């Protein structure tokens with residue numbers, strides 16, 4: 001899609017301003033129902049579009065991202081625009097600077113349409129923990145779009161954006177991509193700068209793209225990736241044009257199927273997955289079974305490491321430094337009154353902290369802060385956090401071992417298709433299991449892409465199923481090319 005729009009812009013069949021307007025028209029028509037966006041940035045979008053149009057009018061060459069409209073997860077800072085991270089605690093927070101990915105997108109001439117809904121602080125798998133609104137899956141509006149980057153996935157699926165950015169700590173790009181039938185890529189840890197991304201769990205978080213096609217995801221990745229002195233974890237890597245690696249040929253590549261991931265697959269997902277494996281074979285890939293034996297501990301390890309990092313990262317939201325403070329929201333007064341406190345305003349600093357966090361954070365965020373504070377506390381640190389770090393090393397080693405034998409690893413993105421609203425909200429553990437195939441990827445730090453491989457027929461609706469290709473560290477081009485080859489054939 002990006003290339004088509006690019007050609008239209010270059011051939012002056014459409015202006016960037018008209019293209020942005022077209023997308024705002026779709027947003028206006030559809031988003032009351034879908035709820036993908038939290039904030040629309042019309043002024044910013046038209047300023048950027050105008051700049052591109054002037055360049056074209058002067059006869060200057062334009063890059064592939066120039067004038068192409070997209071959406072940004074609300075976890076990522078855009079200067080002068082509200083960034084809530086889906087939380088009430090950042091309700092009034094206006095980002096004072098651009099995240100590195102945003103600076104890069106702006107330099108590449110991309111047009112930003114608005115900020116996308118998400119689970120609160122990226123904690124969730126359905127976007128239902130957003131403090132603001134639900135987002136409906138455009139494929140079937142009785143179902144969730146997945147999460148936590150549900151707004152970003154839905155915006156692309158509903159043609160309310162050409163591309164979008166999400167963040168992925170345990171699957172939050174790949175799982176919603178799978179549920180909404182679009183492409184989602186989690187880059188290698190360190191490939192994309194997180195500077196200006198609101199942190200959830202810093203040793204796991206990565207920013208990455210959503211798009212309708214693998215090529216489009218590659219183009220967006222080219223724009224946002226690269227070393228950044230502002231992010232100490234960003235890797236020394238030369239800038240690449242990932243779209244140039246899409247040869248459409250995977251002959252001779254070896255794809256490993258992790259036996260632990262596929263042995264319990266059931267029903268239509270199993271059939272669709274097996275068919276897709278046959279397709280990879282027909283395209284000339286060799287398929288082998290590999291073992292990732294420590295994956296069985298991935299969920300437990302993730303919920304210790306992630307919650308520990310969450311408890312420390314979210315400590316800064318205290319009513320003093322960022323966002324809301326308990327005593328400046330009339331809503332907070334009501335809440336305190338309804339709690340039958342004698343005084344309606346915090347008396348001192350400690351009460352300000354406590355009241356702000358009590359009112360500002362939702363239940364899922366509080367649950368994780370409590371779990372993480374416990375696992376980091378004296379006496380429990382060795383038993384939980386340290387132990388989890390050791391098992392994490394074993395999970396990473398599983399991947400190292402597997403990649404001695406194979407070039408890529410392939411499994412479904414999720415064990416299920418999009419579920420209905422409310423289906424899992426009562427049982428957090430059920431919700432957590434949605435990420436069973438995506439989490440070990442973040443623990444190991446490898447890149448992975450989710451792309452559509454078929455549809456399950458459920459209640460008369462065709463619900464998308466995603467395949468997940470997992471690459472070696474820094475081999476984004478390998479997974480992109482394999483997914484692209486699958487997609488075009």
Ligand code: GLN
Nearest residue numbers: 122124168169170171172
């Ligand atoms: N769904 C997972 C969780 O709730 C993953 C979140 C994410 O990747 N941001 O933690």
